[in-house]
Amino acid sequence: MLVAMSGDEVIRSPDVERKNRVPPGQKITDHWPVLHYGQVPRVDPSQWKLTISGLVKRELRLSYEEFLSLPRVRVLSDVHCVTGWSYLDNLWEGVSTGEIKRLAGLKPEARFVIVHAEGGFTTNLSVEDFFQPDVLFAIKHNGKTLTPEHGYPVRLVVPRLYFWKSAKWVTGVEFTAEDRPGFWETHGYHNRGDPWKEERYSTTAF
Numbered sequence: 264m265l266v267a268m269s270g271d272e273v274i275r276s277p278d279v280e281r282k283n284r285v286p287p288g289q290k291i292t293d294h295w296p297v298l299h300y301g302q303v304p305r306v307d308p309s310q311w312k313l314t315i316s317g318l319v320k321r322e323l324r325l326s327y328e329e330f331l332s333l334p335r336v337r338v339l340s341d342v343h344c345v346t347g348w349s350y351l352d353n354l355w356e357g358v359s360t361g362e363i364k365r366l367a368g369l370k371p372e373a374r375f376v377i378v379h380a381e382g383g384f385t386t387n388l389s390v391e392d393f394f395q396p397d398v399l400f401a402i403k404h405n406g407k408t409l410t411p412e413h414g415y416p417v418r419l420v421v422p423r424l425y426f427w428k429s430a431k432w433v434t435g436v437e438f439t440a441e442d443r444p445g446f447w448e449t450h451g452y453h454n455r456g457d458p459w460k461e462e463r464y465s466t467t468a469f
């Protein structure tokens with residue numbers, strides 16, 4: 264199979280260039296924890312679709328085969344979970360969010376992204392955060408296909424925000440004019456989640 268890759272180049276997330284790579288209140292872990300709400304869905308790739316909808320010029324519904332034929336990028340990033348662990352030096356391979364923008368085209372009113380995952384999970388991002396050059400739909404981690412626990416077949420990776428924004432088992436993204444807080448964001452987590460500012464929890468009362 265012919266897979267377009269931008270050479271051997273690896274996009275280095277800006278966090279990996281910091282002298283101190285561990286944000287305040289975090290501790291490094293040497294194994295990769297598994298964390299999510301609910302059960303691990305067993306996704307059949309022949310049934311899986313990625314839907315790009317909402318404020319786009321062309322709605323897309325990509326099969327797994329179509330998704331795999333898109334140009335790939337590789338990104339080196341650190342992972343910071345709001346519960347306090349950080350896992351450094353992850354090499355991701357997948358499709359850049361910029362590639363999706365190129366294919367679907369954004370309407371000018373699109374300001375937010377709702378990421379949809381199996382079982383009704385959602386998370387929300389601004390279009391600015393979503394289209395940073397180190398954000399991707401990952402299919403591989405450190406050279407190996409993602410395991411079901413870590414999001415197979417496709418997970419989002421948003422390196423500059425706490426890891427809850429990196430939805431596993433992604434099924435679609437929806438572009439909206441209004442923000443719509445997702446699963447963790449409506450269960451007490453911060454709406455944005457910058458680990459360097461310790462944007463862990465929402466300050467509004469629940």
Ligand SMILES: Nc1nc2c(c(=O)[nH]1)N[C@H]1C(S)=C(S)[C@@H](COP(=O)(O)O)O[C@H]1N2
Binds near residue numbers: 412429
């Ligand atoms: N679909 C889905 N994705 C999710 C979650 C979830 O509950 N459901 N939890 C998030 C949280 S809080 C974290 S820390 C990471 C953990 O990813 P990992 O299990 O690959 O380490 O997944 C994120 N993505």
Ligand SMILES: [Mo]
Binds near residue numbers: 344346426427
């Ligand atoms: Mo998390």
